[in-house]
Amino acid sequence: MSPQVIVNGLLLGGLYAAVGVGFSLVWGVMNVINITHGSFLMLGAYVSYWLFRLYHVDPFLSLPAVMLLMFGLGYLLQRYIVNAVVKTGVFMTLIITYGMNLFFVNLALLLWKGDYRSVTPEYAGTGLQIGGLIIPYIRLVAAVLAVVLTLLLQLFLSRTRVGNAILATALNKNAAQLVGIPIGRIYAITYGIGAALAGAAGALMSAIYVITPFMGEPFIGKAFVVACLGGLGTATGAILGGVVLGLAETIGGAIVGPSYQEAISFIVLVLILIVRPEGIIGRRFFAEVK
Amino acid sequence: MDSTAARAKPLTVAIRTLRSSRWAQWGVVGGLLLAAAIFPLTYSGYWIRLLSGMFMYAALASSLNIMVGYTGYADFGNVVFFGVGAYTTAILMLKVGAPLPLAVLAGGALAALYAMLLGLPILRLRGHYFAIATIGVQEATRELVVNATSLTGGGAGLTLPIPDLTPQQFYRLIYYLMLGAMVLVVTVSGLIRRSRFGYGLRAIKADADAAEISGINTTWYKVAAWMTSAALSGIVGGIWAYWYSYIQPPDAFSGITGVKYFIMTLLGGAGTLVGPVVGAFVLELISETVWSRFITLHLGVLGTIIVLVVLFMPRGLVPMLREGFKPKAWWKEFQENWI
Numbered sequence: 001m002s003p004q005v006i007v008n009g010l011l012l013g014g015l016y017a018a019v020g021v022g023f024s025l026v027w028g029v030m031n032v033i034n035i036t037h038g039s040f041l042m043l044g045a046y047v048s049y050w051l052f053r054l055y056h057v058d059p060f061l062s063l064p065a066v067m068l069l070m071f072g073l074g075y076l077l078q079r080y081i082v083n084a085v086v087k088t089g090v091f092m093t094l095i096i097t098y099g100m101n102l103f104f105v106n107l108a109l110l111l112w113k114g115d116y117r118s119v120t121p122e123y124a125g126t127g128l129q130i131g132g133l134i135i136p137y138i139r140l141v142a143a144v145l146a147v148v149l150t151l152l153l154q155l156f157l158s159r160t161r162v163g164n165a166i167l168a169t170a171l172n173k174n175a176a177q178l179v180g181i182p183i184g185r186i187y188a189i190t191y192g193i194g195a196a197l198a199g200a201a202g203a204l205m206s207a208i209y210v211i212t213p214f215m216g217e218p219f220i221g222k223a224f225v226v227a228c229l230g231g232l233g234t235a236t237g238a239i240l241g242g243v244v245l246g247l248a249e250t251i252g253g254a255i256v257g258p259s260y261q262e263a264i265s266f267i268v269l270v271l272i273l274i275v276r277p278e279g280i281i282g283r284r285f286f287a288e289v290k
Numbered sequence: 291m292d293s294t295a296a297r298a299k300p301l302t303v304a305i306r307t308l309r310s311s312r313w314a315q316w317g318v319v320g321g322l323l324l325a326a327a328i329f330p331l332t333y334s335g336y337w338i339r340l341l342s343g344m345f346m347y348a349a350l351a352s353s354l355n356i357m358v359g360y361t362g363y364a365d366f367g368n369v370v371f372f373g374v375g376a377y378t379t380a381i382l383m384l385k386v387g388a389p390l391p392l393a394v395l396a397g398g399a400l401a402a403l404y405a406m407l408l409g410l411p412i413l414r415l416r417g418h419y420f421a422i423a424t425i426g427v428q429e430a431t432r433e434l435v436v437n438a439t440s441l442t443g444g445g446a447g448l449t450l451p452i453p454d455l456t457p458q459q460f461y462r463l464i465y466y467l468m469l470g471a472m473v474l475v476v477t478v479s480g481l482i483r484r485s486r487f488g489y490g491l492r493a494i495k496a497d498a499d500a501a502e503i504s505g506i507n508t509t510w511y512k513v514a515a516w517m518t519s520a521a522l523s524g525i526v527g528g529i530w531a532y533w534y535s536y537i538q539p540p541d542a543f544s545g546i547t548g549v550k551y552f553i554m555t556l557l558g559g560a561g562t563l564v565g566p567v568v569g570a571f572v573l574e575l576i577s578e579t580v581w582s583r584f585i586t587l588h589l590g591v592l593g594t595i596i597v598l599v600v601l602f603m604p605r606g607l608v609p610m611l612r613e614g615f616k617p618k619a620w621w622k623e624f625q626e627n628w629i
Contacts, residue, residue: 033421081597083629088604091364091560095553099596106590184629221429224422263433266426273419274411 004133005254006247011135013246014143014239018204019219020226021150021238022197028233029170029190031090032082035097037198037223038216039104040070044199045215046112048206052119059119059207060141066203067196074195079188086187101216108213117211124207142204147239149200153193154235166190170233225269244268302614309612326469330462338461342533344574345468346526349475351554351566353522356479358552359561360488361515362495363413367424368523369548370431371401375524376531376542377435380448383532394528401524402517409513416498425545432543447538450531464533471529472567475522480563482518491515492561557599559606568607 019041026034047066051057057065077100085092127136157163169176169186177183202216209215222245229244230237245265252264307314330338350372357365375397382393412423435442442448453460482488490511493501502508531537541547551570558569580591602624603610610620 081601084601084624084627085604086629087627091556092600092604095556096597096600098549098553099593099600102589102593102596104593106587106593109589110586187629221425224425228419228422259437260433263430266430269426270412270423270430273415273423 002254005250007133007135009247009250010243011139011143011246012250013243014146015139015201015204015208015242016222016226016245017150017239017242018146018197018201020223020230020242021153021235022194022201023220023223024227024230024232024234024238024241025153025197026191026194027227029166030086030093030187032086032093032097032191033090033224034191034194035094035220036077036100036104037097037194038220039101039108040074040195040198040216041202041205041219042108042211042213042216043073043104044070044202045206045209045211046108046202047199048203049117049119049211052121052206058121059203060145063145063200063203066199070199071192071196073192075188075192077195078191079184082191083184083187105213105216112213114212114214118209119206119211121207138207142208146201146204146242149197150235150239153197156193157235162186162189222265225265228269229272299615302616305611305614323473330465334458334461338465340574340578342461342465342468344571345465345472346530347551347554347574348567348570349468349472349526350523350551351558351570352472352475352479353519353526354551355555355560355566356482356491356515356519356522358555359559359565360482360491360495361512363512363516364421365424365516365519366421366552367426367428367548368519368552369543369545370424370428371405371520371523372527372530372547373428373431373435373539373542374401374404374520375527376537377442377448378524379528379531380450380537381441383450384448390532394525394532397528397531398521398525401527402521405516405520406513409516410509413509413512413516428543428545428548432539435543436539442539445539447536450535450537452535453532464529467529468526468533471522471526475526476563476567478518478522482515483563487511487514495561553596556606557603559608559610562606562608565606565608572607 022040023034023037026032026037044066047069048059048062051062051065052059081100082093082096085096121138123137125136127134128140129135157167165176165181165186166189168179169181169183169190173183176186201219205215225245226238226241228241230239230241245268248268249261249265252268253261256264308318326341329341350368354365354368357363357368375394378397378400379390379393382388382396383390388396408427412420412427415423436445438444439446453463455463482491490501490506493504493506494508494511498508501511527542531542534541550573551566554569554573555566556569557573558567559565576595577588577592580595581588584591602620604623604627613619
């Protein structure tokens with residue numbers, strides 16, 4: 001096993017953490033399995049692409065703009081669409097988010113066609129060299145920013161009033177309502193945060209992966225895996241889940257061959273689900289309580 | 291109540307009659323089946339193909355319903371059994387020269403066996419975790435099929451033996467096979483619904499612990515339900531492989547197909563007998579008409595329709611229509627659900 005494989009796995013894991021954390025938050029707080037997450041990621045990548053293309057904004061500097069836009073979109077979608085069915089249970093919200101995902105993929109396809117696009121800043125292709133190890137700058141910065149965002153979310157949830165309200169709503173929405181928390185708005189904010197984080201993950205990826213209207217779809221599955229591995233609704237869990245998934249994919253790919261990569265990650269998932277259904281460090285109270 | 295019934299709209303009257311009279315129900319079902327049976331004698335081409343597809347989705351949605359509707363387990367990866375059935379049929383016909391009926395039944399049997407082996411570990415999981423594990427199983431199985439090149443042809447796929455029939459005869463055959471599959475699945479589903487087994491499954495859905503305490507062997511019930519669902523999906527997959535005559539992993543293990551008939555089940559009403567069939571016909575009809583009119587907007591229009599249906603008919607078409615055509619009550623329900 002070469003150290004390069006481990007490094008690649010860790011870098012990939014950082015990205016996966018960013019992909020999974022918003023998904024996990026939305027799922028943990030509202031019991032919504034958000035398929036539209038893939039679209040938010042894709043839209044975030046496109047926003048980053050157009051900012052780069054038209055105004056030469058560095059993809060990493062475009063993060064705040066991407067996150068703000070995606071937060072707004074997510075907030076509105078939850079407030080005026082998903083909130084209408086969130087009470088009816090996890091199946092219906094799953095389907096409605098699937099429908100919204102189709103809508104956005106089609107919209108992107110109409111607006112920007114199926115062309116493969118990519119963001120290519122000047123430092124693309126350059127990297128750190130330590131001994132025999134190669135660490136591309138883009139992947140390094142993306143992984144670090146992804147982890148930073150995830151930790152910021154943790155701070156937001158534990159230290160701010162709104163964050164505490166989100167946690168309270170996740171624990172018991174009736175009790176939260178009794179103490180005066182407007183859960184409709186809290187839900188919208190939570191979904192907005194989920195969308196913003198997905199958009200950020202997309203922007204981080206815009207310099208690494210090819211941008212197409214369909215780019216979000218494989219990451220819905222990854223987000224699932226990360227959320228389950230780390231436990232729902234916790235940011236540190238998402239980092240752990242992301243790293244475990246990233247390592248499992250790269251190490252497994254190095255041993256058995258890259259064509260088995262997906263199978264390995266899902267076999268790891270199924271094994272972990274069987275041994276520890278609440279995730280590696282997840283606590284049961286998130287989303288398990290109805 | 292009776293005075294309002296007299297003034298009720300024709301649609302409400304029709305629904306009420308259908309709900310209360312067993313004779314009316316059997317009459318409608320018999321009439322529709324008869325119409326379906328003689329249909330290919332008068333029409334051919336596009337409509338035969340469209341209806342074959344509808345029967346297929348109705349059969350798949352109904353077999354999924356045994357897990358999702360009766361037992362309450364969200365089997366998102368059910369399409370894996372469809373794929374296993376398709377590949378078993380294709381391989382048996384190609385490599386052994388097995389006749390179609392035998393190959394299709396073997397496909398169903400192998401899918402059931404696969405469900406049993408997977409079910410013993412996976413069905414211990416509850417709720418969302420089971421759902422995700424099934425997606426994992428589907429993805430992993432697809433990758434294994436892609437990599438087992440010598441048996442499955444890998445990414446290049448398999449081409450089945452071309453039947454010695456004219457196209458018209460062939461499509462008629464497929465039509466009747468799919469119609470038969472749909473009738474088979476709905477019959478099995480109906481028999482399960484009324485049996486002790488079916489009541490046990492619904493008890494598990496309502497409360498697994500309570501079911502266990504009342505003496506139901508929940509593990510065996512769940513595994514048996516999954517095996518039944520898998521066998522039926524596998525049979526449909528086998529017929530599909532013969533129909534398309536060329537299969538490859540992305541089509542046989544297609545996530546989109548899986549999600550589509552999951553949505554059909556919920557749209558029609560999970561847990562009801564005819565709901566999945568109704569859902570399949572409605573969604574497939576919408577999908578087809580949208581497809582032919584707005585090719586570039588197909589996904590978006592389909593997505594919008596899904597959103598609207600979920601918003602205004604969250605319990606599914608059949609359960610809501612059973613109470614009569616009551617838009618005002620539905621609107622009220624919609625407002626009450628809003629947070």
